[in-house]
Amino acid sequence: xxxxxxxxxxxxxxxxxxxxxxxxxxxxxxxxxxxxxxxxxxxxxxxxxxxxxxxxxxxxxxxxxxxxxxxxxxxxxxxxxxxxxxxxxxxxxxxxxxxxxxxxxxxxxxxxxxxxxxxxxxxxxxxxxxxxxxxxxxxxxxxxxxxxxxxxxxxxxxxxxxxxxxxxxxxxxxxxxxxxxxxxxxxx
Numbered sequence: 001x002x003x004x005x006x007x008x009x010x011x012x013x014x015x016x017x018x019x020x021x022x023x024x025x026x027x028x029x030x031x032x033x034x035x036x037x038x039x040x041x042x043x044x045x046x047x048x049x050x051x052x053x054x055x056x057x058x059x060x061x062x063x064x065x066x067x068x069x070x071x072x073x074x075x076x077x078x079x080x081x082x083x084x085x086x087x088x089x090x091x092x093x094x095x096x097x098x099x100x101x102x103x104x105x106x107x108x109x110x111x112x113x114x115x116x117x118x119x120x121x122x123x124x125x126x127x128x129x130x131x132x133x134x135x136x137x138x139x140x141x142x143x144x145x146x147x148x149x150x151x152x153x154x155x156x157x158x159x160x161x162x163x164x165x166x167x168x169x170x171x172x173x174x175x176x177x178x179x180x181x182x183x184x185x186x187x188x
Contacts, residue, residue: 069144098167
C-alpha cells in the first residue's frame with residue numbers, strides 16, 4: 001500500500017510531461033505554417049523570373065502575346081516587380097490608390113532628372129501625411145512586354161518616400177488589367 005502511494009505522483013509527472021509535449025506539438029503545428037508563409041518567397045511562375053538581387057521583387061512574366069505582362073502577388077498580396085523607367089531598372093509596387101507614379105529624388109537623379117530643376121510645389125496627401133511633390137513626365141515605363149510612353153509622375157523628397165509606387169497614371173493607359181489566381185495581368 002505504501003508503494004502505491006509513491007507511484008501516483010510519478011504517474012502524474014509522466015502524464016503532465018505528456019500533456020506539455022502534446023501542447024508544444026500542437027502550438028508548433030499551428031504556428032509553423034504561418035511563420036513559413038511570412039518567410040517563404042512568393043511563388044514565381046517561371047524560375048527565370050525571380051530577380052536575383054532581391055527575392056521580394058519579381059520580373060514580370062511576359063506572355064507569348066506582345067503587350068502583356070503578369071506579376072505574381074507576394075506573400076502579403078502586393079504586386080512588386082522590376083519596371084524600366086526611362087530605360088533604367090527600378091523596383092516598384094503597384095498602387096491603385098496612387099494617382100500618379102511616385103518616386104523619390106534619388107531615383108529621379110538615376111532616371112536623368114536634374115534635382116535643381118525639380119519644383120516641389122504640388123501639395124499631395126500620402127499615407128504618411130501631407131507633403132510637396134514635383135511633377136515630371138516619364139518618357140517610358142516598361143514591364144514585361146508592356147511599354148507606355150509619356151507618363152505623368154511625381155517626385156518626392158527622399159525622406160517622404162522610400163520606394164517607387166506605380167499608380168494610376170500608368171494603369172489607366174493600359175487596355176486592361178485584372179487580378180486573378182494571385183496574379184496581376186496587364187495588357188497594352
